[in-house]
Amino acid sequence: MEIVERRERIGELEVHWRQAGDAPLLYLHGVPTASFDWVPFLELGGGIAPDLPGFGHSAKPAEFDYSIDGYADFLEGFVGALGLERVSLVMHDWGVVGLALAQRRPELVERLVMFNTVPFLPGYRWHRVARGWRRPLVGELMMGAATRWAFRRELPAELADQAWGRFDHGTQRAILKLYRSAPPDLLASAGERLDRVQSPALLLWSTGDPYIPAGFGQAYADALGGPVELELVDSGHWPWLDRPELVQRTVSFLARPLG
Numbered sequence: 001m002e003i004v005e006r007r008e009r010i011g012e013l014e015v016h017w018r019q020a021g022d023a024p025l026l027y028l029h030g031v032p033t034a035s036f037d038w039v040p041f042l043e044l045g046g047g048i049a050p051d052l053p054g055f056g057h058s059a060k061p062a063e064f065d066y067s068i069d070g071y072a073d074f075l076e077g078f079v080g081a082l083g084l085e086r087v088s089l090v091m092h093d094w095g096v097v098g099l100a101l102a103q104r105r106p107e108l109v110e111r112l113v114m115f116n117t118v119p120f121l122p123g124y125r126w127h128r129v130a131r132g133w134r135r136p137l138v139g140e141l142m143m144g145a146a147t148r149w150a151f152r153r154e155l156p157a158e159l160a161d162q163a164w165g166r167f168d169h170g171t172q173r174a175i176l177k178l179y180r181s182a183p184p185d186l187l188a189s190a191g192e193r194l195d196r197v198q199s200p201a202l203l204l205w206s207t208g209d210p211y212i213p214a215g216f217g218q219a220y221a222d223a224l225g226g227p228v229e230l231e232l233v234d235s236g237h238w239p240w241l242d243r244p245e246l247v248q249r250t251v252s253f254l255a256r257p258l259g
Contacts, residue, residue, distance in 0.1 A: 001021055002020060006018075007057070010081045011074075015058050017048055019042070020047060023045065023254075026075075026084075026088065026098070027091075028075075029055070029092060030096075031175055032163050032175060033056075033155075034052075034162075035051050036159070036162050037092065040240065052095075053174070054170060054173070066178045072097055072104060075097065085108075087110065088111040089112050092115040093115075093116065093118060093212075096117035099190075102199075103193040112200070115206075115238075116217075118212065121191050133179045134179050134183075140176070156241045191223060199226050200226055200227050200229075202253045204233055204239055204250070205231070209235075209236060212237070231249075
């Protein structure tokens with residue numbers, strides 16, 4: 001399926017997104033990547049993959065609210081601007097901000113797919129790099145010391161150079177503000193209404209993620225209010241890169257008739 005790149009003003013922001021076909025599938029990336037994460041999914045099943053504010057080719061204003069609620073507000077406006085009355089959400093890492101929208105507007109969400117998302121659950125402790133980003137001055141020094149070589153060491157080869165190419169001051173600021181807005185107690189409270197989300201969900205959860213423990217896949221399965229399929233996969237933080245068959249698994253789930 002052909003992917004086109006679009007850029008339009010949504011509210012006060014210039015937003016860039018990739019789109020294939022007209023399927024109401026919304027793909028939400030994490031840190032520090034952008035919509036290029038989702039190219040294999042768009043090619044196979046279509047959908048819409050925005051660069052979230054602060055990332056990729058979207059605007060990165062200092063005054064944007066880089067927090068869970070701020071991104072939920074953005075997504076609500078984005079979906080409304082595109083005229084989408086129902087959407088399926090596919091989320092990875094910090095793309096979990098889509099769950100804030102799902103809890104706010106459960107009637108909007110048709111299906112969920114989750115790949116190793118940040119836990120909106122009790123008991124999560126930020127990983128070592130995130131703890132550094134959350135500390136004033138330390139985080140800024142870490143950002144300033146980042147190199148292309150470090151990106152190639154920490155990210156899959158398919159993503160590293162693309163992510164490095166957009167890792168400008170605006171993205172660095174967005175990452176620091178986002179992580180500093182989210183202490184563990186706030187993450188836990190962000191998922192207090194997960195039982196309201198009753199749409200079918202597929203959780204493709206890595207057992208080898210160095211950032212998010214495997215046990216949070218089951219914790220999400222227990223917290224969501226609808227039918228959940230949980231599959232533990234032997235992979236890293238980006239499961240579909242280690243296990244390409246998960247792209248087809250995702251697209252098949254999203255295309256399955258409801259009821």
